[in-house]
Amino acid sequence: MSEISKEELDEIYAFAVQLGKDAGEMLMDAAKVRMGDVGTQEQKEHVQKENAVDLVTETDENIEAFIKKQITTKYPSHKFVGEESYSKGASRHYLIDDTPTWCVDPLDGTVNYIHLFPMFCVSISFIHASKPLIGVINAPFLNQFFSSCADRGAFLNETQPLPLLHNPIPPLPANAPSSCVFSCEWGKDRRDTPDGNMHRKIESFVNMAAEVGGRDGRGGMVHGVRSLGSATLDLAYVAMGAFDIWWEGGCWEWDVAAGIAILQEAGGLITTANPPEDYARAPIEDVRLGSRLYLAIRPAGPSPAETGREGQERTVRGVWQRVRNLDYSRPGA
Amino acid sequence: MSEISKEELDEIYAFAVQLGKDAGEMLMDAAKVRMGDVGTQEQKEHVQKENAVDLVTETDENIEAFIKKQITTKYPSHKFVGEESYSKGASRHYLIDDTPTWCVDPLDGTVNYIHLFPMFCVSISFIHASKPLIGVINAPFLNQFFSSCADRGAFLNETQPLPLLHNPIPPLPANAPSSCVFSCEWGKDRRDTPDGNMHRKIESFVNMAAEVGGRDGRGGMVHGVRSLGSATLDLAYVAMGAFDIWWEGGCWEWDVAAGIAILQEAGGLITTANPPEDYARAPIEDVRLGSRLYLAIRPAGPSPAETGREGQERTVRGVWQRVRNLDYSRPGA
Incomplete structure (x- = not known):
């Protein structure tokens, strides 16, 4: 198991953040084509022909292919685990081991996306030594972008520290789970x-x-x-x-x-x-x-x-x- | 019961939209003060002193007072029904009658707002002859603004027609409620x-x-x-x-x-x-x-x-x- 330097991790984090932005834009563009707002004539005809579930599967696969290509080009030695790449449930083994690994869901909240309920997102993480070190979640229809890197903090839209109430962070209620x-x-x-x-x-x-x-x-x-x-x-x-x-x-x-x-x-x-x-x-x-x-x-x-x-x-x-x-x-x- | 002309209704709609924007901004500003992001020293000290529920009640009342003042100044003959103005459940009568009436919830999703879960909003409607003719919903933390006026369409963020899938609007599933x-x-x-x-x-x-x-x-x-x-x-x-x-x-x-x-x-x-x-x-x-x-x-x-x-x-x-x-x-x- 190789060590990762602070500089390397910074670079991987910046790469992951940009990847999350690009993939989120692809996801939102595909949603807008479905709404008829943007897109070429050819795209619009395609939307008319396909049913919602097929379109979503296509979007899901396209975005995962894009993310995978970016990662394997930039970091050929890293392992890639994507939702679409794995036939769900086919493996009896834990997918994450000590190898530096990218674990990606190109579209989480698939049912929401099919119905255009805004709670859908792209999810990208970088894992090292079985520990998720970097997380990027882009929910483009909510304009909410979450990101974190080990020891560098967690943020909403890159500037707002998480948790939102942090000055001070409130204790859990004395009667929890009541009030939760x-x-x-x-x-x-x-x-x-x-x-x-x-x-x-x-x-x-x-x-x-x-x-x-x-x-x-x-x-x-x-x-x-x-x-x-x-x-x-x-x-x-x-x-x-x-x-x-x-x-x-x-x-x-x-x-x-x-x-x-x-x-x-x-x-x-x-x-x-x-x-x-x-x-x-x-x-x-x-x-x-x-x-x-x-x-x-x-x-x-x-x-x-x-x-x-x-x-x-x-x-x-x-x-x-x-x-x-x-x-x-x-x-x- | 007086008639309302097309021109009057257009004017009322424009007023309601602006009111929804202003009230949504007040709501989001109050949330930001709680997060410690903005606000005067005095406001921040106030946040430290009060508990979340008291602060929310205060915000709720302030926003309702603002909306009520705007409406009663502009349209003194209209009736005003606000959540905070009515002691909940005190009336055995239906609150809405034939009078031109504004029905307002300064903060819907109060529990969400207390916890800063983004699903909260300002809700303003104008009702005439017991029919809601105008609706304005501003969810400022989601950047989602919904509005409608009778015979003028319903919109997300003023430009996107509702429903989102409208070209054509999909039928309900043949096996509903399955697929819903x-x-x-x-x-x-x-x-x-x-x-x-x-x-x-x-x-x-x-x-x-x-x-x-x-x-x-x-x-x-x-x-x-x-x-x-x-x-x-x-x-x-x-x-x-x-x-x-x-x-x-x-x-x-x-x-x-x-x-x-x-x-x-x-x-x-x-x-x-x-x-x-x-x-x-x-x-x-x-x-x-x-x-x-x-x-x-x-x-x-x-x-x-x-x-x-x-x-x-x-x-x-x-x-x-x-x-x-x-x-x-x-x-x-």
Whole structure:
């Protein structure tokens, strides 16, 4: 495993930021062609002929090909892991190892993009020694560009430090998960199987939402429940401090790598979604990228009673107390 | 009831648009002061002293006072209904009558604003003869400004016609609610009462989400479930075509009036959330503003099999088949 110098990392960061800008522009241009706002006659006829899903697949593939070409030209020795390049779920192995690796989702929030709901983005991360060091997330229809590099800070639109409230960073609420904004996703697995993932998720959501004292003492009375349909943007908003808690299962590496880089650089915590048996005392470890089970807590400052980290761990345990184990493993594992 | 001329309405529209811009700027400035980005020393010290909820209440009241002053100065004969001016739920009467009326929410998505999640907005509508004629929604942190005036079209950022996909407007999916994006909110009523509103909502959400064939045949297998925490922006995204369906109970007039104006001008349909007994055949009527129960369907073009309106009505019935009646009445009514 080779070391990366400060200068090299700076250069890689600048390259990643520019790549995120270019790819985001491609994504937005493709959206505008669909809206009929721009584009050549040929492009407009193409849009008329194809259905929305085929068009989106084409955009997805084109942007990934562009990003891959830029990366492999500039850094031929680096590994490339892209959503479109991997047949989803084909590998039984963790995709990320010690090699310097780029992990890319050319379009996260695909359903949103199909329907032109603005919560979609390009997501690019650079990983070294299994640690996401650089994250770039560009949500062009929101005009929101998130970026971070290890030890250089995390930013919205390159100038605004994350979390947004940072002077000082507020502690987590003393009664968390109450007073917290809870972000979660319904996902694609909608099988109506008793005790299957969908029903375990719903039971968990309802526990988090219900009044304190309800649900046999599990009611969390969160301040709000939000579902955006983009794991990447969920993580970006946790890094921003806008969401206090994000809990999800089933994501792949490219869905979360850039978001994890940005969240951790902003001071957030990310661990496993599935509560350990001794949830009140088990050690809280950083999640392994690729585990498919994630619980993220926003950056937090100290209160008179505890450090920021203590508040985050208390919140993790408050969530673990209320959620079910989800059944997502790596295929074949 | 006085008539309003075309010229008068044009003037009122221009006034409402400018008012939405000014109020949105006030809202974003207050957010920036909280982030520590701008503001005088005095303002920054004030932010340090107050807690987030008090600050937000103050911003809410300041913006409503500003809007009210502008309106009552310019149009002293018009009625003003603002969220902050009314003690919520105090009136047993419908707030909107035949008088020319401004219905204003200075800050919709209050929880989002407290946490600085970008889904918050100013909402201004002008209503005449009980019909919302003008709608202005400004979500300044998203750089999204929605506006409409009767017979003059509905727009995003003043130039982009709504719905976004308009050349042609796509029909609703043949298998709706499957393939649809379904927007819904958990709301504030989290009482863990058997068959209470929270549990009726959850049962309805799960029916809409579950696989086709699941839930004793009620599974709707929607394409995605979204929860933003802002009724106003939910309606704006239905008008945009980004959400196909929005279903909600409990909103007040100021939460929905501007969104309804924009949705209807864009070609969307809005009726009641609560399924009539004969849901498959009952007439589908425009909702009464103030009923607190809303089901919105996006603008739709024709397919070879049906008109756009037929597709919308088919979708309404597909939702009614899967949702429970909610128990929200006007206080005292």
